[in-house]
Amino acid sequence: MARRRGSAGRWQAHLVLLAASALLLAACSAEGPQPVATPTPTAPARAVGESGVPAAVAFAPLRGTRADWAAMQHPSLAAKIDNHEEARPQIGLNRADIVFEEFVEGGLTRYLAVWHSDIPAQIGPVRSIRPMDPDIATPFGGIIAYSGGQEQFVEMMQATPLVNVVFDFDDTGLFTRADERPGPHDVILDATEVLARNAELPPPAVQFAYGGTDPLSAPAFAAKPTSGISQVFSDERYPSWSWDAAASVWLRSQEGAPDFDDTGAQVQAVNVVTLRVDIDWRYGEVPKTVLVGRGEAWVSVGGRTAHGTWSKSAQAAPIVLTSDGGDPLLLAPGNTWIELVPTTGSVSFAP
Numbered sequence: 001m002a003r004r005r006g007s008a009g010r011w012q013a014h015l016v017l018l019a020a021s022a023l024l025l026a027a028c029s030a031e032g033p034q035p036v037a038t039p040t041p042t043a044p045a046r047a048v049g050e051s052g053v054p055a056a057v058a059f060a061p062l063r064g065t066r067a068d069w070a071a072m073q074h075p076s077l078a079a080k081i082d083n084h085e086e087a088r089p090q091i092g093l094n095r096a097d098i099v100f101e102e103f104v105e106g107g108l109t110r111y112l113a114v115w116h117s118d119i120p121a122q123i124g125p126v127r128s129i130r131p132m133d134p135d136i137a138t139p140f141g142g143i144i145a146y147s148g149g150q151e152q153f154v155e156m157m158q159a160t161p162l163v164n165v166v167f168d169f170d171d172t173g174l175f176t177r178a179d180e181r182p183g184p185h186d187v188i189l190d191a192t193e194v195l196a197r198n199a200e201l202p203p204p205a206v207q208f209a210y211g212g213t214d215p216l217s218a219p220a221f222a223a224k225p226t227s228g229i230s231q232v233f234s235d236e237r238y239p240s241w242s243w244d245a246a247a248s249v250w251l252r253s254q255e256g257a258p259d260f261d262d263t264g265a266q267v268q269a270v271n272v273v274t275l276r277v278d279i280d281w282r283y284g285e286v287p288k289t290v291l292v293g294r295g296e297a298w299v300s301v302g303g304r305t306a307h308g309t310w311s312k313s314a315q316a317a318p319i320v321l322t323s324d325g326g327d328p329l330l331l332a333p334g335n336t337w338i339e340l341v342p343t344t345g346s347v348s349f350a351p
Contacts, residue, residue: 058072059210060072060097060116060117061116061203061204061205061206061207062076062097062098062114062116062117062140062204062206062207062336063097063117063333063334063335063336064208064210064331064332064333064334065117065333065334067117072116072117072203073203074116074195074199074201074203075116075141075142075143075163075195075198075199075201075202075203075204076097076114076115076116076140076141076142076143076203076204077114077115077116077119077123077142077143077145077191077194077195078112078113078114078115078137078140078142078143078144078145078162079112079113079115079123079124079126079144079145079146079189079191080110080111080112080126080127080128080129080130080133080144080145080146080147081093081099081110081111081112081113081123081124081125081126081127082110082111082124082125082126082127082185083101083108083109083110083111083237084108084185086181086182086185087125087127087181087185088259088260089260089261089262089264090111090124090125090261090262091120091122091123091124091125091188091261091262092115092120092122092123092124092191092261092262093111093113093261093262093267094261094263094265094267094268094335095115095118095119095120096113096114096115096335097114097115097116097117097118097335097336098113098114098207098335098336098337098338099111099112099113099114099269099335099336099337099338100112100113100136100337100338100340101233101239101337101338101339101340102130102132102133102136102289102340103233103234103237103279103287103289103340103341103342103345104130104286104287105285105286105287106236107233107234107235107236107237108234108236108237109233109237109239110127110130112133112136112137114137114140114204115191116142116203116204119191119192119195120191121190121191121192122188122189122190122191123145123188123189123191124178124187124188124189125178125181125185125186125187125188126145126146126147126167126175126187126188126189127146127147127184127185127187128146128147128148128149128150128153129146129148129149129153129154129156129157130149130153130286130288131152131153131156131280131283131286131288132288132289132290132291133146133153133157134156134157134159134160134315135289135291135292135312135315136291137157137160137162138160138161138162138315138316139204139205139207139316139317139318139319140162140204140205140207141161141162141201141202141204141205142162142163142198142201142202142203142204143162143163143165143194143195143198143201144157144160144162144163144164144165145165145166145189145194146164146165146166146167147166147167147168147175147184147187148166148167148168150283150286152283153286154166160315161316163198163201165189165194167187173190173193174189174190174193174194175187175188175189175190176188176190205318207318207319208318208319208321208331208336209321209328209329209330209331210330210331210332210333211330211331211332212332212333213248213302213332213333214301214302214304214332215301215302215330215331215332216299216301216302216304216305216306216329216330217302217304220323220325220327221304221306221323221325221327221329222306222307222323222324222325223304223305223306224304224305224306224349224351225303225304225351226243226300226303226304226305226349226350226351227242227243227303227350227351228240228241228242228243228349228350229241229242229250229272229274229300229305229347229348229349229350230346230347230348230349230350231274231339231341231345231346231347232341232345232346232347233341233342233345234342234345237254237255238254238255238256239252239253239254239255239259239339240252240253240254240256241253241269241272241300241337243303244268245303247268248270248302249268249269249270249334250268250269250270250272250300250337251266251267251268252266252267252268252269252337268335269334269335269336269337270301270331270332270333270334270335270336271299271300271301271331271332271334271335271336271337272299272300272301272336272337272339273297273298273299273300273321273331273336273337273338273339274297274298274300274338274339274341274347275295275296275297275310275319275338275339275340275341276295276296276297276341276342276343276347277289277290277291277295277340277341277342277343278290278293278295278342278343279342279343279344287342289340289342291312291319291340292312292313292314292315293311293312294309294310294311294312295309295310295343296309296310297309297310297321297322297329298347298349299321299329299330299331300349301330301331301332302332305349306323306329307323307324308321308322308323308324308329309321309322309324310322319338
């Protein structure tokens with residue numbers, strides 16, 4: 001069912017870096033973002049709860065939001081989620097910390113979603129792995145769940161340090177098929193049980209730099225007011241996002257229709273990150289998003305969009321977002337969608 005490789009946690013240092021980053025960013029002047037120094041690791045901050053007993057406070061590493069330190073001491077769970085029309089609405093998608101949308105064969109897209117701060121009881125539908133998924137998932141550590149895939153792609157994922165939880169190999173009841181959904185879009189994962197069986201794994205590392213609720217307001221970012229985002233992966237897949245100022249979130253649509261999750265809520269994100277990526281066709285009809293490298297990037301948050309670049313130095317390295325002025329592109333505390341749009345597609349932003 002699962003393959004486990006050794007992994008080392010640097011959670012304490014990451015928590016301190018994130019907390020220090022937030023404090024320094026809050027002190028930035030309107031003239032532009034300031035550099036963030038790497039602090040010396042210390043114990044987590046303490047706060048007094050309602051009971052009068054001191055409690056450790058920290059930040060959720062994949063959201064940048066305040067969180068109870070003890071509640072964050074578990075691994076992240078990544079899963080390959082179906083985006084076929086018959087797979088919608090997806091289960092637990094709005095509760096993911098970070099979601100990547102990637103181009104797959106037939107002009108369709110699939111998701112690689114990562115949960116940590118809010119773990120649903122179930123997630124799905126779970127589908128098969130693709131060749132870019134090891135590059136996407138490895139920086140998070142923890143667990144990766146998928147339904148199977150070509151042998152070469154499964155071997156690529158099993159070569160990473162992540163615990164692999166695979167439907168094709170599972171005989172312990174972690175996966176079920178939903179009777180109300182058509183196959184193969186019916187594989188559902190018991191997320192709670194997966195976490196319970198792997199609770200000893202460390203939490204994920206911080207992936208991005210976070211600011212305040214309007215992190216791109218500094219003139220140095222040259223962020224432009226944005227009411228809508230349109231991304232074209234292919235003739236078959238063209239998602240879009242509209243800014244809801246009242247709720248301070250982006251609302252997602254697919255192929256011109258609102259995109260809903262299993263609760264009936266429209267899929268939403270605090271941060272929408274759009275990356276232009278090359279496609280490697282070495283695997284025949286299966287495209288591989290090229291993520292080790294660099295390219296053009298946009299960060300959309302707070303009704304604004306800033307332009308810059310993305311870079312990723314190695315499979316295990318996080319994606320680094322840099323503004324045109326050379327400063328880190330900042331996200332707001334909250335969930336994030338990362339749209340991996342092929343350079344053969346297009347991206348546009350409405351004022």
